[in-house]
Amino acid sequence: MADRSESKQGANGAPDGAPKRLDKPSPAGFFEGESMTRRNVLSVGVQAMGGIAVLAVALPAVGFAVAPLFDEEGDFWETVGPIEAFDAESYRSVVITAVPSIGEAGKTTAYVRRGSVDLEENENGYVAISTRCAHLGCPVRFVEAAGNFICPCHGGVYDFEGKVIGGPPVRPLDRFQTRLIDRRGEVRPDGSTPQAGDEVQLGPRFSVTSQLEPVRARDPGEFTGGIWEYLYPPRPSVPPPP
Amino acid sequence: MPKLPVPPPLRRPQKPGESNGGNGAGPVEVAKETGGDVVGWVDERTGATGFLTGMLYRKVPKGTNWFYTLGSATLFAFAAQAITGVFLAMYYTPSPTEGYESVQHITNDVFLGEFVRGMHKWGASVMIILIFLHMGRTFFFGAYKYPRELNWVIGVVLLILTLVMGLTGYLLPFDQRSFWATIVANNITATGPVVGPYLADFLRAGPEIGATTISRFYAIHMLLVPGLIIALIGAHLYLVVKLGTTAPPWLKADRPKSLRKTEVG
Numbered sequence: 001m002a003d004r005s006e007s008k009q010g011a012n013g014a015p016d017g018a019p020k021r022l023d024k025p026s027p028a029g030f031f032e033g034e035s036m037t038r039r040n041v042l043s044v045g046v047q048a049m050g051g052i053a054v055l056a057v058a059l060p061a062v063g064f065a066v067a068p069l070f071d072e073e074g075d076f077w078e079t080v081g082p083i084e085a086f087d088a089e090s091y092r093s094v095v096i097t098a099v100p101s102i103g104e105a106g107k108t109t110a111y112v113r114r115g116s117v118d119l120e121e122n123e124n125g126y127v128a129i130s131t132r133c134a135h136l137g138c139p140v141r142f143v144e145a146a147g148n149f150i151c152p153c154h155g156g157v158y159d160f161e162g163k164v165i166g167g168p169p170v171r172p173l174d175r176f177q178t179r180l181i182d183r184r185g186e187v188r189p190d191g192s193t194p195q196a197g198d199e200v201q202l203g204p205r206f207s208v209t210s211q212l213e214p215v216r217a218r219d220p221g222e223f224t225g226g227i228w229e230y231l232y233p234p235r236p237s238v239p240p241p242p
Numbered sequence: 243m244p245k246l247p248v249p250p251p252l253r254r255p256q257k258p259g260e261s262n263g264g265n266g267a268g269p270v271e272v273a274k275e276t277g278g279d280v281v282g283w284v285d286e287r288t289g290a291t292g293f294l295t296g297m298l299y300r301k302v303p304k305g306t307n308w309f310y311t312l313g314s315a316t317l318f319a320f321a322a323q324a325i326t327g328v329f330l331a332m333y334y335t336p337s338p339t340e341g342y343e344s345v346q347h348i349t350n351d352v353f354l355g356e357f358v359r360g361m362h363k364w365g366a367s368v369m370i371i372l373i374f375l376h377m378g379r380t381f382f383f384g385a386y387k388y389p390r391e392l393n394w395v396i397g398v399v400l401l402i403l404t405l406v407m408g409l410t411g412y413l414l415p416f417d418q419r420s421f422w423a424t425i426v427a428n429n430i431t432a433t434g435p436v437v438g439p440y441l442a443d444f445l446r447a448g449p450e451i452g453a454t455t456i457s458r459f460y461a462i463h464m465l466l467v468p469g470l471i472i473a474l475i476g477a478h479l480y481l482v483v484k485l486g487t488t489a490p491p492w493l494k495a496d497r498p499k500s501l502r503k504t505e506v507g
Contacts, residue, residue, distance in 0.1 A: 068448045069443045071448060105421065106338070137426060137428075153422075219449075220429040232439055
């Protein structure tokens with residue numbers, strides 16, 4: 001600001017010999033060597049303190065509300081019955097707990113069968129189909145006579161393997177991971193032959209492509225593959241594919 | 243502007259002390275003046291009568307008719323929802339295990355519970371219908387045009403907030419219908435590209451409808467959105483009073499004859 005006050009002095013042109021008076025600060029409020037007026041400093045300071053106070057309250061509150069987005073799903077495995085209870089010809093419905101500790105509302109139905117040689121599946125494996133429709137999440141029902149899964153809400157129809165054969169769904173029905181435990185409660189390694197007394201357990205849900213390739217679990221209505229991978233990004237709350 | 247019609251018991255007597263033979267106000271008169279004194283005391287400190295006369299006795303255009311009451315009707319519907327909602331909250335439990343039972347308790351056991359719940363439930367539909375009628379009136383009368391565009395925008399935000407109220411309130415009875423309707427609504431939200439899945443996770447408080455989904459919906463339904471609606475209704479009404487209302491479109495502008503002559507057909 002020094003040059004400004006000089007130019008101001010020159011313009012005023014105080015007469016020679018007259019007692020020299022202190023110049024008015026120019027621009028108003030600025031004194032020699034200052035780049036901000038006191039009023040500016042104080043108002044910026046007060047605004048900044050107010051902003052910090054608001055953020056100190058708002059950020060924890062928002063974080064509190066959005067925290068569940070970043071929770072990782074636990075690794076739930078639930079026993080649904082002995083291996084003898086399931087065959088390869090048809091599904092048997094079992095009730096599992098999708099969300100613990102909220103009573104009936106946390107229960108969901110799954111359809112379980114043994115792997116079928118006709119469908120080129122591992123006959124020692126088990127297939128567990130989720131009842132959540134891939135359109136908007138209504139519960140589908142397996143209709144024995146037709147051998148199809150049918151959704152009551154908007155008419156989605158799936159074949160025996162859960163592939164879409166009619167209606168609005170965008171991908172096959174989701175599945176649950178399966179595994180066997182022996183009598184001692186120990187997990188049988190993949191590919192080993194089941195023994196009498198083994199039990200079937202269902203684990204985390206995963207989605208499948210139209211070729212039944214496993215991918216990470218999606219919400220209903222989400223396509224798999226291609227550009228959809230980016231439009232529906234993976235989230236911490238979604239378990240990885242098997 | 244006319245004076246506010248203050249009812250007689252609250253009006254200040256014109257000549258104090260008249261009944262006391264000119265000896266000043268007797269105790270009866272002093273007592274009679276109390277109402278007026280109180281109103282006067284408040285008015286002197288708030289200037290409320292000036293504001294109220296300006297608001298209640300503002301000029302309205304010729305041709306104002308019953309269609310112009312739809313906004314007030316919507317406001318009344320909102321007030322009814324707010325009042326019944328507050329009292330429903332006294333008996334309601336936002337919990338996945340007790341929510342349904344508490345609604346059954348309200349409906350079946352609480353005195354007038356079915357009536358109050360019914361008012362809230364049906365009033366919600368009434369409010370949506372009134373909003374759309376009010377919106378239609380504004381649209382077809384051209385009342386959204388300059389300088390009232392901002393009020394139209396506020397009105398649209400109010401409509402969206404009211405629909406959010408409908409969505410969040412639908413889950414609260416926690417019966418089969420509300421459960422599956424909310425699942426479908428959440429999954430529709432999740433199909434939005436990029437942000438959709440995050441928004442759905444935010445609404446559900448996780449990847450599934452869980453223990454805190456219902457309390458989350460309840461907090462949005464009874465605290466967050468009503469606060470926003472009340473604030474925006476304030477802004478909406480302020481602009482109505484400030485800008486005035488429009489005449490119906492079928493009414494021709496009333497011009498002096500001298501001006502009319504200059505119009506060449």
